[in-house]
Amino acid sequence: MPSRDVSDMYWAVAGSTTQVYSSKVGDFVPVADATYQAWLAKGNMTQKIDTEANLGEVLAPYLLRPTAANVLDGYKDKQATDITTAVIFKILFNHENRLRAIERNLGLNGSPADLTPGQAKAAVKALM
Amino acid sequence: MSGTDGYIQTPPDAGGKRVDATEAINNAGILVERQRVEIPDEVQITSEWLVRMLVEQRMQNLLLAEGFGLRDNIDGLRDELSNIAGLDLTVPAVRELLTEDRIYYVSSNGSDSNDGLTVNSAFLTVQAAVNAVSALDVNGFDVTIMNGIATTTTTVMLKSYVGQTADFRGVMILGDRTTPANIAISVNGDGVLADAVQGNWFLDGMKFSCTGLGGEGCVHAINGSTVYVGKVDFGACSGSHMYAVNGATILTTEDYAITAAALRHAFAEFGGALRLLGFSGSTPYTPMTVTMSGVQVYSSFIRSTGLSKIESFAVTYTGGTITGQRYLVQLNSVIDTYGGGVNYFPGDVAGATATGGQYG
Numbered sequence: 001m002p003s004r005d006v007s008d009m010y011w012a013v014a015g016s017t018t019q020v021y022s023s024k025v026g027d028f029v030p031v032a033d034a035t036y037q038a039w040l041a042k043g044n045m046t047q048k049i050d051t052e053a054n055l056g057e058v059l060a061p062y063l064l065r066p067t068a069a070n071v072l073d074g075y076k077d078k079q080a081t082d083i084t085t086a087v088i089f090k091i092l093f094n095h096e097n098r099l100r101a102i103e104r105n106l107g108l109n110g111s112p113a114d115l116t117p118g119q120a121k122a123a124v125k126a127l128m
Numbered sequence: 129m130s131g132t133d134g135y136i137q138t139p140p141d142a143g144g145k146r147v148d149a150t151e152a153i154n155n156a157g158i159l160v161e162r163q164r165v166e167i168p169d170e171v172q173i174t175s176e177w178l179v180r181m182l183v184e185q186r187m188q189n190l191l192l193a194e195g196f197g198l199r200d201n202i203d204g205l206r207d208e209l210s211n212i213a214g215l216d217l218t219v220p221a222v223r224e225l226l227t228e229d230r231i232y233y234v235s236s237n238g239s240d241s242n243d244g245l246t247v248n249s250a251f252l253t254v255q256a257a258v259n260a261v262s263a264l265d266v267n268g269f270d271v272t273i274m275n276g277i278a279t280t281t282t283t284v285m286l287k288s289y290v291g292q293t294a295d296f297r298g299v300m301i302l303g304d305r306t307t308p309a310n311i312a313i314s315v316n317g318d319g320v321l322a323d324a325v326q327g328n329w330f331l332d333g334m335k336f337s338c339t340g341l342g343g344e345g346c347v348h349a350i351n352g353s354t355v356y357v358g359k360v361d362f363g364a365c366s367g368s369h370m371y372a373v374n375g376a377t378i379l380t381t382e383d384y385a386i387t388a389a390a391l392r393h394a395f396a397e398f399g400g401a402l403r404l405l406g407f408s409g410s411t412p413y414t415p416m417t418v419t420m421s422g423v424q425v426y427s428s429f430i431r432s433t434g435l436s437k438i439e440s441f442a443v444t445y446t447g448g449t450i451t452g453q454r455y456l457v458q459l460n461s462v463i464d465t466y467g468g469g470v471n472y473f474p475g476d477v478a479g480a481t482a483t484g485g486q487y488g
Contacts, residue, residue, distance in 0.1 A: 006467060045413055045442045047466050054469035061488070 003044045006062050010036055010046045011055055020046055021055060026067045053077065080125035084117065093120055223265040223290055230269065232257040235276045253277070254284050254301060261299050262287035266327075271299040275334065279312045283319065286353070288326040296356075296409025298328030305333040308361040308385070317342035319365075322353035322376065330381075332358035337388070338365045345371030346390070349378050349400070356381050356407070365390035372400030372436070379403040383417045386448070389424035396436035396461070404440035413441065420448035420474065428453040429473045432461040432485065439464040440472065450474035457485030464488055 003009055010020040010029075019028040020036060029036055040046070049055050056074025059066060060082075066072045083089055097114045104111040231245075234257050238250030244257055251257045257273040264271070266289055284301070292298050301320075303311030311334045313319040319336040322329060336346030344367040349355045353376045361384065362369040369390045372378045378394075380403065386393065394402045406414030429452060432438045439462075454475035457463045463479075465472040465488065470479060481487050 004464075004466060009467060011467065045415060047442060047468055048444060049467065049469040050471045051469070054471060055467075058467040058469055058488070 003039075003042075006059075007064060008039070010039065010044075011049050011058075012046050013049055013052055013055055015048070021052075021066075021068065021071065023059060023062075023064045026065065028068055076125045076128040079128045080121050083124050084121045089120075089124075093117070096120075223263060225265045226267045226269045226271075226291070228269055230264075230266075230271045232260055232271065232273045233276070234273060236278070250276070253282075254280055255282070258284065258287055258301075261289050264289050264291065266291035266299070268293035268297070270297060273299065273301045275301055275303045275311055278310065279314055281315055283315050283317050283321050284313060286320060286322040286325050286329045286355070288324070290327070292327045296328070296407075298330060298356075300330035300332055300358075301334070303333035305359050308333050308359060309335040309363075309387075311335065312337065312363075313346070314338075314363075315343070316340040318344055318348040318367075319346040320348065320355070321345075322349045322355050324351035325349075325353040328354050328356060330356040330358060331360060333360070335361035335363055335387075336365070336369070337363035338367065340366060343367050345369070345395075347371070347378060348373075349376035350374050352376055354379070357384065358382055359384055361385045361387055362390070362393070364388035368392040368395035368431075370394045370402060372396045372402050373398050375399045377401040377403065379407045380405065380416070381407050382414065383419070386418060386420045386424065387422065389426055389452075391427045392431050393426065393429045394431070394438055396432045396438050397434040398436065399434070400436045402432075402438040404438065404443055406442065415442040415444070417444045417446060419446055420450060423449045424451070426450070426452035426475065428456040428479075429475050430455040430463060430479075431457070432463050433458040434461060435459065436461045437464065438462070439466070440468065441466045445474045448474075451476045453477040453479060455479035455487060456482075457487050458482045460484040462486050462488075 006023060008022075008024045010022055012020050017031065019030050020033075021027070022029050022033075022036065049058065051074070052068065052070035053074030056066060056071040056076070057078040059071070060075045060078035066075055084093075093115065100112045100114055103109045104113075233244055233247050233250035234252070234254050235247065235250035236252070238244070238252040240252045240256040242249040242251055244251040244260055251260070254273060254275050254277060257275075261271055261273070268291060271289075289299065313334055314337040316339050319338045320331060331347060338346045343365060346362055346365045346367075346369045347355055347357055348367075348371045350372075351374045355377070356379050357370065358381045365388075367390060369386065370378045370393070373396070375398075377400070394404060396402045406416040408414050429450070430438055430440075433456075452475050454471065454473040454477065455463050456479065458481075460483070462485070467488065470487075473479070479487060
């Protein structure tokens, strides 16, 4: 069987033949990397994926945080998406905007505009 | 004589006693060895019933212990005891035991009354060859059905056979690997159906098309069957190109083509499994390419539901204009791409998970 240990797998992104992403390292390594070659020699196979962002999305549920910037962006985006689509978050989101409506009515705190879903997700993503 | 209650009345010359039947046989000193039957000279077999008990018990033990491998010895035992007692102890015919790989030929010039063993004595239909295989004990050897029929228009019903001894061995229906479309399975209904089949079947070098309400699968495996799909061409299908249900498994082994759409390319439900990867029977697996052409519209390219699993690894789907949902996974089922990402399967609509389905 191909390795199903996501914490020690390799991906070729966008058809790259020069480097692969290592979930163990958290970053790309050259295909000549000795550890990678040893992993292949055990009969494992490299998975393919179309974009770095989608790779980050794959890694997010396993909390295998990448260091490669574009992969990390996809990782954080997935985590933020999962959080902001939860019902509890939507309730909090509505409460936030009710507070902002009160602030506007009372002229408090600069009368902030309603928070948009995109802004809410970006705020959560920044926390990841 | 009486033996129906597990006791026998021994013959007058043996005392006329009521004794346990098994004990009586053992006490008679009749030895059954692996190679031949030895009956000591001092033993006088004067009871017809005793002989019958011996045959039934000893032959059954041999059959259970050795399978059918001791057929010659069993025949000898039967003949020897038949001669002694003058009984007809003929046993039913058993399967032909292969001692080497076998090829069956299927040709438009053939006849289903032929034996299929040579080009000049080919069968007329693939089904006749399948039926012939089902009568075999393949004894660990491979059987190939050389399908030379340009178009088969009735569902090929795969059948069980005896004697598969290892994974990735079994019986192959082989068409034209260079141009699979030259050998078409084009059916108003399922293309190939494996229902509760024991023993691996391989399908290679054919083009599948299936239409009509009964066309649930170009390759339809059900009730625990296992079917391997090699270099084939999937054409138009009113159901799924590959449909595994009720504990059945369909595995792909190498590159193949999809030249026309189905409702779904691969569909597993009710505990079915599909393994879309270059399964060569050994490690490492081989990366494979699925070549698609033309405009193909799917309801969902891949669907797994009802405690089923579809896995795919290192497969590149290329070519064609593919529209429809990439995947749909429901009811505690799994689609496992080994981290292939949300765009691993072709389509122009995002995949979806629901009711406990997982995609990863």
